[in-house]
Amino acid sequence: MGHLRLVCLAMLMCVASLSHAVTPEEVLSNPQQEARARALSSQFRCLVCQNESIDESDASLAKDIRTIIRKDIVAGKSDAEITRFLVARYGDFVLLKPPLDRATLLLWGAPALIVLLAALFMWQARRQQRGEPEAPPLDAAEEAALARLMRPE
Amino acid sequence: MIVEAGHFALVLALALAITQTLVPLAGTLGGDRQLAQAAPSIAISQFIFVALAYGALTYAHVVSDFSVRNVYENSYSKMPLIYKITGVWGNHEGSMLLWVLILATFGAAVAAFSRHLPRDLRANVIAMQGLLGTAFLLFILLASNPFLRLSPAPAQGQELNPILQDPGLAIHPPLLYLGYVGFSVTFAYAAAALISGRIDPVWARFVRPWTLVAWIFLTLGIAMGSYWAYYSLGWGGFWFWDPVENASLMPWLAGTALLHSVCVMEKRDALKVWTIFLAVLTFSLSLLGTFLVRSGVLTSVHAFAVDPRRGVFILAILLFFIGGSLALFAWRASALKPGGIFAPVSREGGLVLNNLLLTATCATVVIGTLYPLALQALTGEKITVGPPFFNLCIAPFALVLVLAMPFGPLLAWKRGDLLAVAQRLMAAAVLGLAAAVIFAATRGGPVIAPVGVGLAVWLIVGSFIDLYERSIKRSSGFASALARSRGIPRSVWGANLAHLGFGVTLLGLAATGWGVERVINIKPATTYALGPWQVSFDHVSKQAGPNYRETFTHMTVSDGSGVVAVVRPSIRYFAARQMDKTEAGIKTLDLGQVYISIANEKADGSLDARLYWKPLVSLIWLGALVMAFGGLLSLSDVRLRLGFARRAAPKALKAAG
Numbered sequence: 136m137g138h139l140r141l142v143c144l145a146m147l148m149c150v151a152s153l154s155h156a157v158t159p160e161e162v163l164s165n166p167q168q169e170a171r172a173r174a175l176s177s178q179f180r181c182l183v184c185q186n187e188s189i190d191e192s193d194a195s196l197a198k199d200i201r202t203i204i205r206k207d208i209v210a211g212k213s214d215a216e217i218t219r220f221l222v223a224r225y226g227d228f229v230l231l232k233p234p235l236d237r238a239t240l241l242l243w244g245a246p247a248l249i250v251l252l253a254a255l256f257m258w259q260a261r262r263q264q265r266g267e268p269e270a271p272p273l274d275a276a277e278e279a280a281l282a283r284l285m286r287p288e
Numbered sequence: 289m290i291v292e293a294g295h296f297a298l299v300l301a302l303a304l305a306i307t308q309t310l311v312p313l314a315g316t317l318g319g320d321r322q323l324a325q326a327a328p329s330i331a332i333s334q335f336i337f338v339a340l341a342y343g344a345l346t347y348a349h350v351v352s353d354f355s356v357r358n359v360y361e362n363s364y365s366k367m368p369l370i371y372k373i374t375g376v377w378g379n380h381e382g383s384m385l386l387w388v389l390i391l392a393t394f395g396a397a398v399a400a401f402s403r404h405l406p407r408d409l410r411a412n413v414i415a416m417q418g419l420l421g422t423a424f425l426l427f428i429l430l431a432s433n434p435f436l437r438l439s440p441a442p443a444q445g446q447e448l449n450p451i452l453q454d455p456g457l458a459i460h461p462p463l464l465y466l467g468y469v470g471f472s473v474t475f476a477y478a479a480a481a482l483i484s485g486r487i488d489p490v491w492a493r494f495v496r497p498w499t500l501v502a503w504i505f506l507t508l509g510i511a512m513g514s515y516w517a518y519y520s521l522g523w524g525g526f527w528f529w530d531p532v533e534n535a536s537l538m539p540w541l542a543g544t545a546l547l548h549s550v551c552v553m554e555k556r557d558a559l560k561v562w563t564i565f566l567a568v569l570t571f572s573l574s575l576l577g578t579f580l581v582r583s584g585v586l587t588s589v590h591a592f593a594v595d596p597r598r599g600v601f602i603l604a605i606l607l608f609f610i611g612g613s614l615a616l617f618a619w620r621a622s623a624l625k626p627g628g629i630f631a632p633v634s635r636e637g638g639l640v641l642n643n644l645l646l647t648a649t650c651a652t653v654v655i656g657t658l659y660p661l662a663l664q665a666l667t668g669e670k671i672t673v674g675p676p677f678f679n680l681c682i683a684p685f686a687l688v689l690v691l692a693m694p695f696g697p698l699l700a701w702k703r704g705d706l707l708a709v710a711q712r713l714m715a716a717a718v719l720g721l722a723a724a725v726i727f728a729a730t731r732g733g734p735v736i737a738p739v740g741v742g743l744a745v746w747l748i749v750g751s752f753i754d755l756y757e758r759s760i761k762r763s764s765g766f767a768s769a770l771a772r773s774r775g776i777p778r779s780v781w782g783a784n785l786a787h788l789g790f791g792v793t794l795l796g797l798a799a800t801g802w803g804v805e806r807v808i809n810i811k812p813a814t815t816y817a818l819g820p821w822q823v824s825f826d827h828v829s830k831q832a833g834p835n836y837r838e839t840f841t842h843m844t845v846s847d848g849s850g851v852v853a854v855v856r857p858s859i860r861y862f863a864a865r866q867m868d869k870t871e872a873g874i875k876t877l878d879l880g881q882v883y884i885s886i887a888n889e890k891a892d893g894s895l896d897a898r899l900y901w902k903p904l905v906s907l908i909w910l911g912a913l914v915m916a917f918g919g920l921l922s923l924s925d926v927r928l929r930l931g932f933a934r935r936a937a938p939k940a941l942k943a944a945g
Binding site: 156157158159160162177178180185186187188191226227228229230231232233238239241242245246249250253254257261 | 523525528529530531586632640644647648651652655656659663667669670671672673674675676677680681684685807808809887896
């Protein structure tokens with residue numbers, strides 16, 4: 136439902152300015168550093184938009200964070216340091232990939248857990264299927280009925 | 289007056305929906321033939337009244353009757369006619385009415401096209417459709433009424449959000465809803481089977497066309513939504529793992545699994561309980577999607593708490609149907625006898641693996657989407673689950689799925705030979721590997737790109753193997769190959785084409801790794817390099833649209849030898865809402881696209897622009913079209929076989945007598 140996302144965007148005024156997320160002034164002259172900045176910005180959410188990374192967002196807050204990231208990269212900070220700084224400032228909420236901790240254990244464990252459960256379920260179903268006799272043998276009355284049916288008229 | 293008539297028609301539709309639920313059920317449960325036989329005509333009349341109501345609302349929008357609140361809030365007298373009509377579903381109330389209209393349409397279609405269905409099954413299915421209609425008509429009338437009046441009537445409307453004034457709005461929501469709501473038929477069939485406690489391959493044969501129809505529409509709807517986002521957001525993103533998108537992906541994944549398990553049931557009478565469960569699950573996820581999108585719970589848990597009326601109502605509907613059907617399932621599923629037995633390595637086994645992977649993917653998407661909501665509601669802790677999570681968790685499932693996909697259709701029923709199939713797939717494996725190695729060596733880029741290309745080639749070539757062996761390999765010349773390929777059942781063509789389409793989409797996705805992006809300030813009469821192309825910025829022109837002013841930026845794209853295309857990205861200014869909207873300039877060249885979007889002109893005549901070269905990007909959506917076409921081929925086959933079964937039945941009876 137792309138259109139609803141568009142509506143949400145419009146409502147949150149993320150398109151109020153037509154700055155198109157990253158603007159030419161923001162772009163770093165060193166292409167390696169710029170690539171790092173882009174990759175890193177796509178890991179943080181825009182805090183005022185719905186489910187947009189700061190790399191995609193036009194909101195001014197996102198622009199501020201993009202600028203912080205680029206300044207830090209030029210200053211020689213590592214990705215981990217920058218991430219730590221942003222998490223300290225905005226909390227885990229800013230991370231598009233939630234960290235693995237007590238609160239998210241179930242989230243990260245879910246895919247493996249589902250496969251495990253499904254495998255267990257299938258194994259169980261198969262065992263049941265094996266345990267079942269193909270068909271009970273015919274009793275005397277059924278044998279007689281069959282013989283009657285098979286007899287040529 | 290017409291608006292009141294529409295309102296009244298909706299009330300009558302509710303009364304008919306209640307009748308549609310109670311009368312057929314009374315007929316089948318009480319053994320009264322005549323009551324059961326009344327079901328189809330009630331369903332058709334309910335459809336007529338919902339259609340009348342919908343027509344009345346459309347009329348109010350078309351004539352710009354601003355005394356209707358819904359029209360005032362979402363329309364504008366100077367809007368082009370097409371957006372006045374599509375604006376009907378470009379808002380909450382109207383889109384719910386479209387939802388119910390499509391539900392009633394499917395109810396009427398079941399009534400009209402299922403004459404050969406066993407009488408009780410048909411009555412029960414129609415009754416279930418009636419129950420769904422009752423719930424949603426109640427919702428519309430009590431909490432989401434589009435026919436409310438305003439007094440005094442305003443002179444002018446607030447206009448449809450400019451972002452929605454786009455052909456995308458005309459196509460995407462109806463397609464998506466046809467998909468969502470189409471699964472209500474499958475759901476109704478499952479519920480009817482549970483009520484009667486009888487389910488057999490005949491049931492599967494009746495369910496399969498409806499599942500296919502819904503699946504085709506949902507596939508097209510999702511693809512269309514993705515393309516709409518792609519061309520209108522201004523930077524060419526096409527999938528965001530947004531909760532609203534996930535809401536449409538969840539039923540698609542479950543529905544795809546259902547499509548495959550119905551096959552097993554139809555051919556081999558196995559996986560009955562599982563198929564019923566999937567049918568219930570798929571539509572439940574459609575309902576969940578409707579709840580997520582329509583209740584406002586996604587914006588924030590707080591927004592939901594502030595105006596909870598609609599949200600709670602839909603939640604109640606959701607719980608009633610999901611809970612009710614699961615309870616029915618738990619109560620009656622044991623009565624369904626398991627059928628055909630098969631070895632793990634067999635066509636059935638392959639389809640079970642398919643189901644396992646698709647439902648696991650689906651469950652991951654569901655959990656990823658709902659987890660932040662649940663966590664916040666339970667502990668108050670706020671987290672975000674975004675694209676990096678989904679990409680990481682879905683990738684392993686997708687990888688196994690793609691590797692296994694070509695095997696499925698080549699395995700024999702009951703007991704298959706994996707080694708023999710692997711040998712038949714050798715060509716696909718070799719070509720896939722070769723493609724990956726060649727692209728990695730020549731193009732470089734991120735590792736995932738050549739790997740993706742290799743997988744796509746494996747899947748595309750693999751989908752041809754079955755068709756090739758059935759036609760060309762066994763024949764001496766072109767004519768006999770043609771004759772043989774005509775003899776291949778259309779469902780086989782359809783299945784292989786659908787798999788092929790998925791490979792085509794995968795190829796487009798992989799190629800995004802080689803995209804070129806330039807974020808630059810451009811000046812008139814200057815040329816910029818963009819991948820294999822040269823883009824020059826010529827001049828700017830202005831033009832007046834019906835309800836906006838548009839500023840075009842004229843650009844030409846050339847290769848070494850000359851101009852190959854003209855691209856005109858623009859900005860539209862909508863005075864009524866004082867809003868700008870960018871229109872990206874897009875040109876398809878060799879299946880890839882040059883994509884340019886611009887910001888407002890600066891004082892010195894330069895402007896900030898984003899220029900993209902996206903190689904093979906159009907394949908992402910062309911692949912979806914191929915998948916849908918495969919579904920359509922399969923559907924035409926199913927209908928033929930239905931007809932055949934009908935004609936053959938009396939003969940078989942005679943022979944037995």
